[in-house]
Amino acid sequence: xxxxxxxxxxxxxxxxxxxxxxxxxxxxxxxxxxxxxxxxxxxxxxxxxxxxxxxxxxxxxxxxxxxxxxxx
Amino acid sequence: xxxxxxxxxxxxxxxxxxxxxxxxxxxxxxxxxxxxxxxxxxxxxxxxxxxxxxxxxxxxxxxxxxxxxxxxxxxxxxxxxxxxxxxxxxxxxxxxxxxxxxxxxxxxxxxxxxxxxxxxxxxxxxxxxxxxxxxxxxxxxxxxxxxxxxxxxxxxxxxxxxxxxxxxxxx
Numbered sequence: 001x002x003x004x005x006x007x008x009x010x011x012x013x014x015x016x017x018x019x020x021x022x023x024x025x026x027x028x029x030x031x032x033x034x035x036x037x038x039x040x041x042x043x044x045x046x047x048x049x050x051x052x053x054x055x056x057x058x059x060x061x062x063x064x065x066x067x068x069x070x071x072x
Numbered sequence: 073x074x075x076x077x078x079x080x081x082x083x084x085x086x087x088x089x090x091x092x093x094x095x096x097x098x099x100x101x102x103x104x105x106x107x108x109x110x111x112x113x114x115x116x117x118x119x120x121x122x123x124x125x126x127x128x129x130x131x132x133x134x135x136x137x138x139x140x141x142x143x144x145x146x147x148x149x150x151x152x153x154x155x156x157x158x159x160x161x162x163x164x165x166x167x168x169x170x171x172x173x174x175x176x177x178x179x180x181x182x183x184x185x186x187x188x189x190x191x192x193x194x195x196x197x198x199x200x201x202x203x204x205x206x207x208x209x210x211x212x213x214x215x216x217x218x219x220x221x222x223x224x225x226x227x228x229x230x231x232x233x234x235x236x237x238x239x240x241x242x243x
Contacts, residue, residue, distance in 0.1 A: 002208040011196040012212065018189035025185070032182040039183060041175025041243040052166060058240055059165055063158035066233045069216060070140060070226070071150040 120171035133234045141227030145220070158237070165241035173243055 019036075026033040034042070046054030123129070136157060143150035164170055203209035219225045 004208045005210060008196060008200055008210050009215070011192060012215070015189050015193035015196065018192060019186075022185045022189060032180045033185050034176060034179055034183050036186070037239060037243065038176050039179065039186060040240055041173065042177075042179055044240070044243055045175055045177065055166060056162075059158075059162045059237075062233075062237050062240055063154075063162060066158055066230075066237070067151070067154045068213065069220060070143075070230060070233070071145060071147075071154045 121169065124170050129238065133231060133238065137227050137231035137234055140230040141223050145217075157234070161234075161237045161241055165243075170242050175243055 022033060023036055025031055026035040026038075040058055044052070044055040044058050046052075140150075140153055140157070143153055197211055200209040200211045200214075205211040205214050207214070216229075220229060
């Protein structure tokens with residue numbers, strides 16, 4: 001395994017650990033940090049007129065994630 | 073009718089508050105210290121269909137994931153399956169066919185903490201992509217390609233994706 005691959009794996013791990021840490025902090029009693037789900041919910045509230053732009057964007061992103069990893 | 077699903081409190085928009093832990097008794101409003109956001113233990117309730125319960129949805133997702141794990145990448149079946157499943161879930165969410173949890177109307181500055189993991193991830197992803205997304209410089213896609221060739225891993229990943237999608241649909 002090359003050094004660059006190990007570095008890449010480590011940084012991905014750090015990103016995952018940071019995300020987990022922020023999520024745990026968000027779920028603590030009295031925390032002012034919103035959870036990831038709350039942020040997604042906030043984004044999904046955005047509308048342009050009657051069009052739920054935020055909802056469509058978030059669903060579209062998650063749909064693309066599934067397609068990218070399971071179909072492409 | 074308020075449909076009990078999960079979590080401690082349901083708040084019907086403009087109507088009554090209901091405890092969804094099973095008692096079906098009117099419940100009090102929960103107040104926590106996160107004043108800039110709506111309480112995350114409250115749920116906005118809309119009329120939920122009878123199937124919108126974990127005892128129905130969880131087995132359904134397990135079956136969907138078990139089937140989805142059978143289709144290899146780049147196959148027509150895999151493409152059609154993801155499009156169909158994602159299409160149904162998107163329709164359920166956009167058409168408000170499920171109970172919805174409440175979402176904050178604004179975010180505090182503390183939300184910026186999420187930029188830290190996001191920034192680290194985007195930095196390594198873009199760097200490795202610019203370097204060709206090869207074995208020595210893998211993007212996330214390249215890293216998970218090999219594990220996802222195994223049925224069990226693929227089915228579990230499918231279930232995780234479905235769970236995430238369901239969480240978004242119910243927001």
